[in-house]
Amino acid sequence: MSQEAWLGIDLGTQSVRALVVGADGGVLGSGTAPLAGRRDGIRHEQDPGEWWAAVCAASRAALREGPRIGGLAVCGTSGTVLLTDPDGHPATPALMYDDGRAWAEAERLRSAGLAVQHTWGLPKALWLARKHRPGTVTHQPDLVTTRLVGRPVPTDSSHALKTGYDVRGEAWPDAPTLPGALVLPDVVRPGTLLGEVCAAAAEATGVPAGTPVIAGMTDGCAAQIASGALREGSWNSVLGTTLVLKGAACVPVHDPTGVVYNHRAPDGSWLPGGASSVGAGVLTAAFSGADPATMDRQAAAHEPAGAITYPLVSPGERFPFLAPDATALVLGEPAGDADLWAALLQGVAFAERLCLDYLHHLGAPLDGTLTFTGGGARSPYWNQLRADVLGRPARVPEQTEPALGMAALAAHGVTGEALADVAERMVRVRTVVAPRPARTAVFAEPYARLVDELAARGWLPSPVAAHARSRLNLDTAES
Structure with missing residues (x-):
């Protein structure tokens, strides 16, 4: 084929996905290879050697x-780290993004x-060095x-963020916080040329040998690029097992609690966002084997439902509050499944x-487009419900994979064209x-009752609860 295309590779939790995409967003090839992991309570590891084998299989399938x-x-998944030897070979297992064993290291930092x-990369790297x-x-x-x-090549500042890298000052933390034998890699901005395929x-x-290899970003940022939400005030809401919101801003969104953090875009602008522990994972847990489409049709008769929930997938919340x-809570008694x-x-x-509402409380711009992506966005009923609750329109693209x-990003890094322009050309909106x-x-x-309950339990700060109540009659894009 004479058309030049771009290859995106997504290292997920359960598989590696490779996608070949034309300049207009058309998918020219795809491939997937599975990954295995080891979970045991708060432990979650993978064998890093499997990543390369899966990349090889997925890439070959995509390039057929x-x-x-x-x-x-x-x-890759944000916060997943391992330690390597000077030649770049794995010296430890890989601790995955949600491995929770580095409590003591996080407290010390x-x-x-x-x-x-405690699930971020730096405390986990210290844990690996100790163990x-x-x-x-x-x-x-x-x-x-x-x-x-x-x-060995530099890492990108997007993945380095949760390893303590200061994306604003573009520097690592002071050396006294780290043991002497722990080596931090060089860092470049996403979109930087790392080298060529050997x-x-x-x-x-x-x-093909000689193909440019461009520094990437975390899977959450990759999904944001795939949604086209890169203009100031635009947001991408990724509803999968859990819920992640990522937006675009000219300046960082300051959050003294650290609930909202800011990635640095390739052009120096900012991608604020946060990850909640609420999400579609509760449906799988509560209704194993149920047909979602059938349940959606039945749920339409319960607006609003007889019970109010805050459906945490696992204990603890990270966004929109730190608790x-x-x-998980249920107020009231549901009248059946x-x-x-x-x-x-x-x-x-x-x-x-x-x-x-919390992002608005922090002063984040919210007046751009809102895009729904993730597995939850496959449900037309849920999309409509979410748009109704938020009081604002939402775009649903055809293709939203991080690999896209x-x-x-590869096209931006090679051609120098603005990333927002490249993404908008590649993103195909299925519906609004x-x-x-x-x-x-x-x-x-x-919604007001839920806000009051979260505040009464001491999880949601009172000023945030008051701000949310003050906006009950406004859509979430209004200032």
């Missing part, structure tokens, strides 16, 4: 039709003045880009509204869901 590749970029969470042996801190995509180029990697992956002791299903759908939508975002004002009004009272 032989498109000419102009460049590639790789994303916080006492030294670093705002980190195994010191080495170079390496993020999930770094291992792959090192193999692609044939030598001959050995070309043989293994099917990607490690928070647990359909009512409970409706209450869970509505509870996620209420949490989503509270996230946007990496293809767009308009809110129904009458339904928005119906959900105001149960």
Whole structure:
């Protein structure tokens, strides 16, 4: 094929996905390879050697039709780290994004003045150095880009953020907070040329030797690129197992609690966002084997539901408030399965509204487009419900995979064209869901009750609760 295309590679939790995308967003090839992991309570590890094998399989499948590749970029799960030797070979297992064993290390870093969470990369790197042996801190995509180029390469500032990298000052934290033998990698901005695919990697992956390898971003940022939400005030709401909101701003959104953090875009602008523990995972847990479409049809008769929920997938909340002791709550008694299903759908939508109200409380710009992505966006009923609760329209693209975002970033890195322009050309909007004002009004009272309950339990700060109540009659885009 003579058309130049771009390869995006997404290192997920359960699989590696490779996507070949044309300049207009058309998918020219795709491939997937599974990944295995080890979960045991708060432990979550993967064998980093499996990542490369899966990348090779997925890339070969994606390139079967032989498109000419102009460049590639790789994303991974945020906060997933391992330690490597000086040649870039794994020296430890990989601790995944939600591995929770580094509590003590995180406490020590916080006492030294670093705002980190215990699942972030830096405390986990310290844990690995203590339990195994010191080495170079390496993020999930770094291992792959090192193999692609044939030598160790810098990490990108997006993955380095949760390893304590100061994206504003573009520097690592002071050395006294780290043991002497722990090595921090060089860092470049996303979109930077890391090198070219070497001959050995070309043989293994099917990607032609000499193909430019571009520094990527985290999977959440990759999904944001794939949504096209890169203009100031635009937001992407990713509803999967949990809920993630990411937006675009000219200046960082300051949050003294650290609930909202800011990635640095390739052009130096900012991508603020946060990750909640609320999400569609509660549906799987509560209704294993149920048909979602059937349950959606039945839930439509329960607006609002007879119960109000804050449907945490796991204990503890990170966004829109920080409450490690928070647990899932149900106010009232659901009148059967359909009512409970409706209450869970509505509870996620209420949490989503509270996230946007909290962002407004912090002064974040919210007047751009809103895009729904993630597995939850496959439900037309849930999309309509969320638009009604939020009181604003939402776009639903055809293709929202993080791998698409990496293809767009690769095109930006090679051509120099503005990333927002590249993404908008590649993103194909399937539909726009308009809110129904009458339904928005119906959900105001149960939303207010939930806000009051969260505040009464001491999880939601009183000023945030008051701000949310003051906006009950406004849509979430209004100032």
